Amino acid sequence: MIGNDIVDLRQAMLESNWRRKGYLDKLFSRTEQLWIEGTSKPTQMIWLLWSMKEAAYKIHSRRKNWRAFAPLKLICQTLEIKEELATGSIQCENITFFSQTILATDFIHTVVSEQYPMQAIKVNISTYNPGDCSYRSTDPATVSHHGRFLALAYLK
Amino acid sequence: MIAIPFQNENMDRSLILSKLKVIVANYSHDKDALEYLTESTDFIKDLKINSANLVDVVLDVEEEFDIEIDNLSMERMLNVSAALEIITDKLKEK
Numbered sequence: 204m205i206g207n208d209i210v211d212l213r214q215a216m217l218e219s220n221w222r223r224k225g226y227l228d229k230l231f232s233r234t235e236q237l238w239i240e241g242t243s244k245p246t247q248m249i250w251l252l253w254s255m256k257e258a259a260y261k262i263h264s265r266r267k268n269w270r271a272f273a274p275l276k277l278i279c280q281t282l283e284i285k286e287e288l289a290t291g292s293i294q295c296e297n298i299t300f301f302s303q304t305i306l307a308t309d310f311i312h313t314v315v316s317e318q319y320p321m322q323a324i325k326v327n328i329s330t331y332n333p334g335d336c337s338y339r340s341t342d343p344a345t346v347s348h349h350g351r352f353l354a355l356a357y358l359k
Numbered sequence: 360m361i362a363i364p365f366q367n368e369n370m371d372r373s374l375i376l377s378k379l380k381v382i383v384a385n386y387s388h389d390k391d392a393l394e395y396l397t398e399s400t401d402f403i404k405d406l407k408i409n410s411a412n413l414v415d416v417v418l419d420v421e422e423e424f425d426i427e428i429d430n431l432s433m434e435r436m437l438n439v440s441a442a443l444e445i446i447t448d449k450l451k452e453k
Contacts, residue, residue, distance in 0.1 A: 218386075218409060218411070218412060219415070225421070226414060226418065229433065271434040271435060272413045272417075272435075272436060273430070
C-alpha cells in the first residue's frame with residue numbers, strides 16, 4: 204500500500220502561520236523541531252515533515268481503520284535531503300514507513316510506502332479542478348489535492 | 360439542537376457551540392455545511408477544513424476557553440460533538 208500528500212506552498216502560506224504560539228509543539232516532536240530550527244529553509248522543512256506524516260497516516264489509517272488527528276504519533280525518524288529530493292522514514296505505533304519527497308518551488312509532494320526499497324510508483328501532478336472527478340477512472344492508488352494541485356500516484 | 364432554557368448545563372452547551380462555530384468558520388471551505396452545523400458535523404469531511412488547519416482550531420479553542428487540550432484529546436477532536444465534550448470536560452477541570 205502507498206500514500207501520498209501534496210502541499211501547495213502558496214496555499215500553505217495563505218492558510219497557515221506556523222510561527223503562531225504553540226503551533227509547532229502540537230505537530231512536531233522535539234527532534235523534528237530541532238531539524239526545523241537547524242535549517243535555513245524552515246518553511247520548507249515544516250511542510251516536508253508535515254507531508255511525510257500525512258502520507259504515512261493515509262496508509263496507517265486505512266490498514267488499521269484508524270481516524271485521528273495525531274501528528275505526534277507519526278514521527279519522522281530519518282531524513283536526507285539532496286537538492287530537490289528528500290528521502291526518509293516515519294514511524295507510527297512501531298510500524299516504519301518509507302518516504303520520497305519532491306521539493307519543488309511551488310509544491311512539496313511526498314509518497315510513502317510500507318516497502319523498502321520502494322516499489323515502482325508513477326506520480327502525476329496536475330492542476331486541481333474541483334468539478335472534475337475524471338481522474339478517478341484512472342484508478343490511482345492514492346490521491347491528494349491542496350490549493351492549485353492534484354497529485355495522483357499509481358503502482359506500476 | 361433543541362435548547363432547554365431551564366437547565367444551565369444546556370445553556371452552557373449552546374454557548375460553547377456558538378463560540379466553536381465562530382472558530383471553525385475561519386477555516387471551513389464549505390459554507391453550507393457551516394450554516395447547517397450540528398453536533399454530528401465533521402471538521403474534515405463536512406466542513407472541508409484542511410488537516411493542517413485542525414491545529415489552528417485546537418489553538419483557537421485553547422485561547423477562547425482558556426483551557427489546555429492535551430494530545431490525546433486533540434487526537435479525537437475531529438467533529439463538533441467531540442469538541443464540545445472536550446471543551447466541557449476541560450472547563451469542569453478548571
